[in-house]
Amino acid sequence: MARRQTADGGRQGTTTPDRRRRTTGAAPRPSDLLTREQKLELYYWMRLTRTLEERLVALYRQTKVVGGLFRSLGQEADAVGSCFALERRDIMSPLIRNMGAMLVKGATPLEILRQYMAKGDSPTRGRELNIHFGDLDRGFIGQISPLGDMVPVMAGVTLSFKMRGQDRVGLVYVGDGATSTGAFHEGINLAAVQKCPLVVIVESNQYAYSTPTWKQTAAKQMVDKAAGYGVPGLQADGNDVLAVYDVTKTAVDHARSGGGVTLVELVTYRRKGHAEHDNQSYVPDGEIEWWAANNDPLDRYHRVLQEQLGFALSEIEPVDARVRDEVDAATEIAEQSPPPEPHDGLIGVYADPPAETPLWFREGTRAAVERNERAEGWGTWDVKSGEKGA
Ligand SMILES: Cc1ncc(C[n+]2csc(CCOP(=O)(O)OP(=O)(O)O)c2C)c(N)n1
Ligand SMILES: [Mg+2]
Numbered sequence: 001m002a003r004r005q006t007a008d009g010g011r012q013g014t015t016t017p018d019r020r021r022r023t024t025g026a027a028p029r030p031s032d033l034l035t036r037e038q039k040l041e042l043y044y045w046m047r048l049t050r051t052l053e054e055r056l057v058a059l060y061r062q063t064k065v066v067g068g069l070f071r072s073l074g075q076e077a078d079a080v081g082s083c084f085a086l087e088r089r090d091i092m093s094p095l096i097r098n099m100g101a102m103l104v105k106g107a108t109p110l111e112i113l114r115q116y117m118a119k120g121d122s123p124t125r126g127r128e129l130n131i132h133f134g135d136l137d138r139g140f141i142g143q144i145s146p147l148g149d150m151v152p153v154m155a156g157v158t159l160s161f162k163m164r165g166q167d168r169v170g171l172v173y174v175g176d177g178a179t180s181t182g183a184f185h186e187g188i189n190l191a192a193v194q195k196c197p198l199v200v201i202v203e204s205n206q207y208a209y210s211t212p213t214w215k216q217t218a219a220k221q222m223v224d225k226a227a228g229y230g231v232p233g234l235q236a237d238g239n240d241v242l243a244v245y246d247v248t249k250t251a252v253d254h255a256r257s258g259g260g261v262t263l264v265e266l267v268t269y270r271r272k273g274h275a276e277h278d279n280q281s282y283v284p285d286g287e288i289e290w291w292a293a294n295n296d297p298l299d300r301y302h303r304v305l306q307e308q309l310g311f312a313l314s315e316i317e318p319v320d321a322r323v324r325d326e327v328d329a330a331t332e333i334a335e336q337s338p339p340p341e342p343h344d345g346l347i348g349v350y351a352d353p354p355a356e357t358p359l360w361f362r363e364g365t366r367a368a369v370e371r372n373e374r375a376e377g378w379g380t381w382d383v384k385s386g387e388k389g390a
Helices: 017-024 036-061 076-083 099-104 109-116 150-163 182-193 222-229 241-256 287-294 297-307 313-336 365-373
Strands: 091-093 170-175 198-204 233-237 262-267
Touching (some): 036 099, 036 109, 036 297, 076 170, 076 198, 076 262, 076 297, 091 150, 099 109, 109 313, 150 170, 150 182, 150 198, 170 241, 182 198, 198 222, 198 241, 222 262, 241 262, 297 313
Parallel strands (some): 091 170, 170 198, 198 262, 233 262
């Protein structure tokens, strides 16, 4: 109960530099080895995530988005910093708040805009919505909604890497709520026992829908759950993109070197509701405002770039301008995309030409009933005459 006492849910302590150093291990930190260009690139991906989501909100209000709109406002560092620790050949399994991770892995703003607007030339041709799409060539898997279920899927994916002797790592995102599902437990347990090269990222954003974390798990912090599976647990300030990168890179290196699973908890905060329709009436007064004013990941990294990493404003501002231009250009194209054709619903579902003869029940309802379902004299239908019996 005590964790709901302060405006930030008792999390102010996680933002201090001291804590970052304690949770990410000995110097030099992995992020110290990033080039200047890569450090600016981290800012680019976070800014792109935010601007693209803001554009989606505008489109949503114009009723151009089909279905729900899920934001990662305040969580951009968590998605971007973690995915940035992967190599191109690695596989990542995102959730609705990991658009930033998908962008890092190569999803484009145009694809995402088309997908949210259910356009005919979107990655799923309008058959799925929001960021529910994947591309194994680029290393991200299409997500499914049941919470925690991608953990066993990624246990299988990474077990296959191991059995094939491939130098590849998997990373799966779950929310704090998803850690309370059976699928999470079974998946991480199997991966731990099999020493799969898997990183499990738990995004502790303090809520699952309208349920605060303390109401759905008695664990004090998600990282403590690692002990139950016999795997290392690391925790980082999820609003500090360099700390997120450091802790994830440590876990990725551990997996790549044969060490197996690491559970990584990223402590952050969901500043928007579950989806755009959610008015957040269940959130205590002042909590969202506290995080917006004191712990915004973009504001923080903007300051770090200037005050600690020696970037001039004249180097940062062109990134903002580039992002604006890219999102504007993608929106213009996506808006002109056509809606799906009815037959788009079948493409990619059935093999063409069919690998097998069509199943009997597709040959015609009446014939199928006559030949397969009703024995002679059964019920009121007379098979021979094709008429109703007495
Ligand atoms: C097994 C299952 N139960 C319930 C739901 C409905 N549901 C969708 S999202 C959500 C909350 C998710 O919370 P969390 O895992 O913390 O992720 P967050 O949305 O905070 O990123 C719920 C309950 C679901 N998709 N799957
Ligand atoms: Mg959550």
